[in-house]
Amino acid sequence: MSQEQDKAAPENFDQKASAAEVAANDDQGAQTGPDTLPGLEEQLRQAELLATEHHDAWLRAKAEAENVRRRAQEDIAKAAKFAIEKFASELLMVKDSLEQTLAVEAPSIESIREGADLTLKNLAKAFEKSGIEEINPVGEKFDPHKHQAISAIPSDQPANTVVQVFQKGYLLEGRVLRPALVAVAQSA
Structure with missing residues (x-):
């Protein structure tokens, strides 16, 4: 190259230097490319393992949430079905009292009144407990x-x-x- 050409295009020198650097880096990349490829493959394998692990954890969490939801629905159904269990057991005493009153063979007005009074007291207790x-x-x-x-x-x-x-x-x-x-x- 002549001196005039060198003076005429100083900016071309910078472009040539940049192009040379890129080419050197490409050559270096070509040299280290095969060395870094196994590193990338290892990173990819690790990422795939991690993704599989997270997917399994997500599936387990989803299954657990479904089990909790199902158990809660069963508990609600049982609660609705047996909500009056306590009150019903208290009413059994009231029924027993009525049956005993009616079982008297020759009831007098006084025995019927006592039976009815006892029945009313048992019912009041059942109400209070409930x-x-x-x-x-x-x-x-x-x-x-x-x-x-x-x-x-x-x-x-x-x-x-x-x-x-x-x-x-x-x-x-x-x-x-x-x-x-x-x-x-x-x-x-």
Whole structure:
């Protein structure tokens, strides 16, 4: 190359140097390529093993979640099916009491009354153990959430006060099972 050409294209020198570096790197890559290929294969094999391991763990977790879901559904079904088991076992005593009362051969009014009284006590115990609470609101302020007014009668009590209960109401764990049927004091 002449001096004029060297002076005319100094930037070509940089391009030639870069091209030379790339070529040298390519030659070096060709030399180390076979050396690094087994390294890449090993990395790929390790990555495949790790992916297989994660896939197996995912499958196991999925199966476990399905088992938990199935067991929970079975528990819910059993709970619904046997929810009244405790109350039903308490009612057996009430039934026994009634049967004993009726089994008396020559019942007197007094023995029937005693049997009915015992039966009512057993029923009250069964209700208490099962969370059933009686609503007998005589003298209380009328509550439309717990009472159902069927009449209004003149009374000396304040207006909207329960003055008579026709049928007791019941709560189950604080929730109205049946409202009390009541008569309320009429406003003057």
